[in-house]
Amino acid sequence: MRQIARREDIRDLILDAVDVLLAKFGYKKMTMEDVARQVGIGKGTIYLHFPGKEELILSHIDRIAERIVAKIREIAGSSDSPDRRIRKMLVHRVLFRFDSVAHYSQNLSDLLSSVRTALLTRREAHFEKEAAVFEDVLREGARLGTLECSDPRTTSFVLIQSTNSLLPFSLSARELGRREEVEDQVGRVADLLIKGLLSCPSRPASWTR
Template identity: 35%
Template sequence: MPKAEVRNTDRADRILDAAAELMLRLGYRKVTIEDVARQAGIGKGTVYLHWRSKETLFRALLHRASIALTEQILERLETSPEEIRPHRFLRTAFVITMRDPILHAMLLRDTEVLGDLRDSLTGSLESVVNERYFALMAERGFLLDMPHLSYAVSASMLGHYLIDRFDPSVPSDLELRGEIVAHTVRASFEPAEGPDRATVVSTATEISTMLRDLLAHYRERIYSHDPTREHG
């Protein structure tokens, strides 16, 4: 990557860091481009060199949070195809999401944090990939053949994400809670004997390809207004 492009990418990330801090503190509705520029220590015009509006800036911020989640899941899959199994896959996603307040707000569609950005999450490419993952899990025997499977799994997982809002006795150790998620999914939704090794490997490869495509999509959306790309 040329040095100029590296500098612009680094500056874009600095702007996104500032936007993230402000959104979590004030909420999307109250943050202005002027606030972001001040927080990042740059001029307002510099922000507009990268993103043409407040909405495109903060959409890029959500994409960057999704990159962090996707990269970590992909890294685990590349280390072990067994990580594709739902109880392991969902455990990993749970722990990563709970550690990142922006990902957590996205998952819960938190209006206080996200404001109108909440609506942009519906029908996103990430949702399509998520649906494809669960379809493959059901088709290839990773999950039980049961009515309304997607709803059942989603309802169970949402409980794990929300429980600490209602029960102060929930363990603070996220790794422990992740293991509880894994046990719940395995005991409730997976067959006693899952797919063979060949199916595990081929499915992990297919999902990994989808995740890499998703990463490319996110990166393009984040840096699509990079000055280097627009003028070079």
């Protein structure tokens, strides 16, 4: 136990356990004792990292969002054209969330109904961070003359909101359908959005891969 507790990644181990237990028990039935047992540490060690069960769950969701932002920043910094980068970013933000909760039997809204208010607040903050990355790429595209975008900030939120219906929030991953179907749907939405941003009539990025 002491050997595990000294590891620098103890916080991630705790959040990994939360992920497993959410799928197994759900939020209401999951206890701090369950988490400690799953990791193999004392319950007190968890409180050194998280003040309580609610923050533990919200931090689990935060970690998913942080990983999404890190990846779309990586895509945003690639050498692809702005329209191709935007398409990849849109697809990734949906599929990563889908993959992250595919093993849950409920959608996040129902699964975490007890912390819904706090969850929605965090969710908006996550979208703000994602939108900021999209905004940078939109500004670049406008500067290069490849995208028509007079208001990159507003447009970045339009891109986010237009693909939010495919996130596993109000619907579970199972209800959304097979991963391939979700990928196809978000790709089609992305193509339509990008077509409206292109400076001159052109085929969507996915058609020229």
